[in-house]
Amino acid sequence: MSTSGPAPAGAPQVKSLNCPGCGxxxxxxxxxxxxxxxxxxxHSVLDAQDPALRILQQFxxxxxxxPPLIPLGSRGSIRGVLYEAIGFQRxxxxxxxxxxxxxxxxxxxxxxxxxxxxxxxxxxxDVSILRALxxxxxxxxxxxYLGETYRHFQTVDAATAFVLGEFPWQIRVGEIARVSDFIxxxxxxxxxxxxxxxxxxxxxxxxxxxxxxxxKLQGEAPAPIGVYENQPSPMSSNVKKVWALTGVFLIALxxxxxxxxxxESDEQVFEQTFEFNTGAGGEGSxxxxxxxxKGRTSxxxxxxxxxxxxxxxxxNYALIDQDTGxxxxxxxxxxxxxxxxxxxxxxxxxxxxxxxxxxxxxGNYYLRIEPESxxxxxxxxxxxxxxxxxxxxxxxGLAALALLLPAGLMTWRSLNFEHLRWAESDYGSAPSxxxxxxxxxxxxxxxxxxxxGE
Amino acid sequence: xxxSFFLAxxxxxxxxxxxxxxxxxxxNRIDEVRDVPKSVRDNPGSxxxxxxxxxxxxxxx
Numbered sequence: 001m002s003t004s005g006p007a008p009a010g011a012p013q014v015k016s017l018n019c020p021g022c023g024x025x026x027x028x029x030x031x032x033x034x035x036x037x038x039x040x041x042x043h044s045v046l047d048a049q050d051p052a053l054r055i056l057q058q059f060x061x062x063x064x065x066x067p068p069l070i071p072l073g074s075r076g077s078i079r080g081v082l083y084e085a086i087g088f089q090r091x092x093x094x095x096x097x098x099x100x101x102x103x104x105x106x107x108x109x110x111x112x113x114x115x116x117x118x119x120x121x122x123x124x125x126d127v128s129i130l131r132a133l134x135x136x137x138x139x140x141x142x143x144x145y146l147g148e149t150y151r152h153f154q155t156v157d158a159a160t161a162f163v164l165g166e167f168p169w170q171i172r173v174g175e176i177a178r179v180s181d182f183i184x185x186x187x188x189x190x191x192x193x194x195x196x197x198x199x200x201x202x203x204x205x206x207x208x209x210x211x212x213x214x215x216k217l218q219g220e221a222p223a224p225i226g227v228y229e230n231q232p233s234p235m236s237s238n239v240k241k242v243w244a245l246t247g248v249f250l251i252a253l254x255x256x257x258x259x260x261x262x263x264e265s266d267e268q269v270f271e272q273t274f275e276f277n278t279g280a281g282g283e284g285s286x287x288x289x290x291x292x293x294k295g296r297t298s299x300x301x302x303x304x305x306x307x308x309x310x311x312x313x314x315x316n317y318a319l320i321d322q323d324t325g326x327x328x329x330x331x332x333x334x335x336x337x338x339x340x341x342x343x344x345x346x347x348x349x350x351x352x353x354x355x356x357x358x359x360x361x362x363g364n365y366y367l368r369i370e371p372e373s374x375x376x377x378x379x380x381x382x383x384x385x386x387x388x389x390x391x392x393x394x395x396x397g398l399a400a401l402a403l404l405l406p407a408g409l410m411t412w413r414s415l416n417f418e419h420l421r422w423a424e425s426d427y428g429s430a431p432s433x434x435x436x437x438x439x440x441x442x443x444x445x446x447x448x449x450x451x452x453g454e
Numbered sequence: 455x456x457x458s459f460f461l462a463x464x465x466x467x468x469x470x471x472x473x474x475x476x477x478x479x480x481x482n483r484i485d486e487v488r489d490v491p492k493s494v495r496d497n498p499g500s501x502x503x504x505x506x507x508x509x510x511x512x513x514x515x
Contacts, residue, residue, distance in 0.1 A: 249467070327486070
């Protein structure tokens with residue numbers, strides 16, 4: 001037994017021992033605190049509390065099969081405290097015949113004690129033991145800790161599949177513990193126990209790149225795969241802010257609409273009723289009297305109301321500025337058909353058609369009208385009304401949709417994120433917590449469920 | 455970041471709809487014809503509408 005020399009202040013002390021199984025040198029970094037030490041050479045699990053290092057278990061495995069991403073002996077700061085990685089274990093669960101594994105690292109600081117890091121598919125958690133018991137609800141669906149509610153996510157039986165280094169408890173390969181996770185992203189509270197003894201711990205999601213940086217690891221942290229149980233949603237906090245802003249903008253849009261309806265003149269500048277004899281033949285086009293469009297450049301709304309009944313009339317219009325010769329040319333059809341058949345009564349079209357001519361400068365205008373219809377129709381009466389500076393409700397509708405779009409997209413992304421998170425739980429979907437997102441999610445899941453059932 | 459982006463986006467939408475209303479924009483398709491002769495007023499048949507060859511719907515169910 002020999003010491004490895006003076007350690008820096010706050011850094012763990014390192015001692016070397018020899019494995020009683022194979023004689024290989026063991027490095028014990030938390031001497032006096034470790035309960036179990038594993039020989040890397042022969043995979044003997046040794047009793048670190050016994051001066052003779054009694055062999056508790058031997059297992060067959062290759063360290064190269066699943067090497068720790070943080071090499072034992074690496075040092076890094078977690079929350080401002082220097083820790084050294086001293087232990088590593090792989091734990092495995094079976095779900096529907098499929099094995100899932102995650103890794104746990106034991107960190108040690110001589111004054112602060114033990115801390116843990118867990119890693120699954122690139123998702124990391126900084127874990128410490130709870131000093132106070134959380135308050136579990138009657139059904140076990142939630143628990144409260146320091147005023148925060150955690151929702152049960154899953155309960156599994158986890159088996160220890162591989163161990164390396166030192167542990168502050170008597171660890172064995174193959175031992176099984178029941179693990180229950182309760183989440184309140186980015187935190188997770190876990191209970192772990194076999195028999196009477198239950199240990200509670202709290203974990204907080206931490207980015208892999210931060211682990212890589214503080215432990216000065218080579219390369220880059222593996223990219224996280226999928227959504228982890230307590231991974232904070234990148235959307236959820238923004239969704240509320242964006243919906244709040246959307247509300248403000250919709251109120252502002254309403255104010256703009258009220259202002260537009262109040263300020264725009266909506267002045268009727270022309271109205272006349274005409275008759276068109278479809279059987280008369282000859283030139284059907286004519287021009288109206290001149291009417292004045294006042295004010296700034298703005299829109300002109302032309303409405304045609306025709307006495308069509310199972311018939312149509314088409315009108316070639318030209319709104320012509322008599323001074324400049326600038327014309328706006330357009331055609332409008334008014335058609336109305338209705339009847340009754342085996343499906344019941346039906347109708348299509350209507351007797352009124354409205355068109356809005358954009359950005360018409362002020363001036364003296366007249367209409368050139370050229371009506372067309374079924375030559376056998378006979379007499380068709382139609383009225384033409386022209387209004388100046390008319391508010392366009394469709395713009396406000398489109399603007400409202402445009403304002404709702406980002407919030408809707410973010411809500412959808414957030415729901416999708418939560419859906420992916422809870423798909424891995426014991427429930428398959430998120431239990432309702434009364435929030436808007438939760439309510440929308442449950443409605444979505446119900447809808448999906450009914451679709452699947454069809 | 456997202457809040458700032460959405461703030462700018464929302465203000466842009468409001469400004470756009472306000473400007474569209476002020477200038478009298480429309481979503482209808484209207485053709486513009488320049489230099490229509492004054493003689494059209496006396497002889498409306500001399501003007502050829504862009505839509506004079508339109509094929510009319512004569513349907514119903």
